[in-house]
Amino acid sequence: MESSSATLVTAAGNAVNEAPAQTGGVTKIRVERLGKSFIERRKRPRRAEDPGPGQEVKILDAIDLDIKEGEFIMLVGHSGCGKSTLLNCIAGFERPSSGRVLIDGVPVASPSPKRMFLFQENALFPWLTVAENIEMGIEAAAPEDRKPAEEYLQLVGLEKFGDYYPHQISGGMGRLAELARTLAMNPDVLFMDEPFAALDFMTRCLMREEMLNLMALMRKTILFITHDLDEAVQLADRIVILSDRPARIQRIFELPFPHPRDITAGDIGRIRKQAYLEMGVNPII
């Protein structure tokens, strides 16, 4: 049953690629038959269904995905399904076992400052102040993109906290500061691996709003991993649901709706319900 839904979705995905959507339709990232597997080295596999030591474990199984310039893609899947591996392969931090990733038509070989990664944990350098961290990003940007650090601090509303060290500010402010450092490098693509997962619920909701404001200002292509379906429905242009291991694309939801969105009403609400059900969760209990 799983495989039949996967083929169905691949077909749907291709259909979407042929019909350019609202974002202009220039393909930014093309994932072609991307596969990843590794040889199990543990004496005792972590999961009952995994093969024994020395055997090949398949994580990603021939994933095809086209992402258009300026598109906001949410990757959703159960824990351990291979979302992070997929993102790492696309970003160039890991090498795929088969297939390839093209960004702007060029195969990805290594990470690049044009494509920034944000992790779940705060990756601000703790020995630098917030402003100095942002300066690091500015230095790495092309000379014509450089703007003073204050501008980026203002962008994320941290103008009073430039002289603070990362351990002196809250988790949410840390995320914003890191986002500012990332944006200072003026990347084309943002990869975000559960960037807000470590924050409390309220802060996470505020982060969604900040993200929307920032994205309205500077349109980037974004691949975003989340477990929070509400976050996905609120922000994404498309939600890509991955199956359990080996991960295939199980379903893609299109969300061609303008912001602000009420995620409980109308078509959006219906899609939200479907997405919950697709993940095996009943939204109405």
Added chain:
Amino acid sequence: MNRADAIPQPVSPVSLWQSLQHLLLSAPRSVRPIGAFAIVLAVWQGAAWLGLFSTQSFPSPLACVSGMREVILDGRLVDYSIASLFRVTVGWYLAVLVAIPLGLLLGWHPVLHDALNPFLQFLRPISPLAWIPVAMLWFGIGDRPAIFLIFLASFFPLAVATASAVTNIKKLYLRAATNIGLKGFRLIVRVVLPATLPSIIVSLRISAGIAWLVVVAAEMIAVKSGLGFLIIDSRNALRMDLVIVGMVAIGAIGIVLDKGIRRLETLPNMRWAIGKQ
């Protein structure tokens, strides 16, 4: 407070103990070490007066104070302290200059690490004292063998700690740094060094302590100055009070050295690591 407390009662041993406890706890914290120090001195002096041990083999505190007066007045205490500090400083600085770059290199370069780390680990547990014959053969007498021993004693802990600090940098920072596009020398200076600095400072503290420990042993051979020499020379002259004075001076200078390096740990861009240790 209930009514029973209001009735005057004879002072029981329990309440005396309690009031003493209360007094101890309410006094400022700085009183605690001073108090303990005073108690040790008082017990020591009391035991000497009571004749519990022979003051020939172990002098009383008051005798030590008059001995200290003597070495301060004839200038030996200052001269010898400076001589010891000079050897420690030179040996330790040399070790810092060689060990930290080497540790960074070993921690950064997996091939070098695999090749040289076992060698370092093998040399590390050999006491610097075991090197004394070698030091004397190589460097003869004077400052140089002592400096060599201090260098050795501080070199291994520094190199090993720096290398392990580099291998233990949070991968997240390295990943962020590569993503920002830092490579090679810039990556080392901008990320690897600051990320390891807190651990390096801890190892600086430890190695300075070891260097100071070793200087005494080093000065027991082949030199005619220094606090270690004061101790060995006074023992030969059966001046046990001056032996104690030498020990006290070593302890006091050791504390001051440690305090000095500790101040580095409170620099603003170092504070992030304090909670982790």
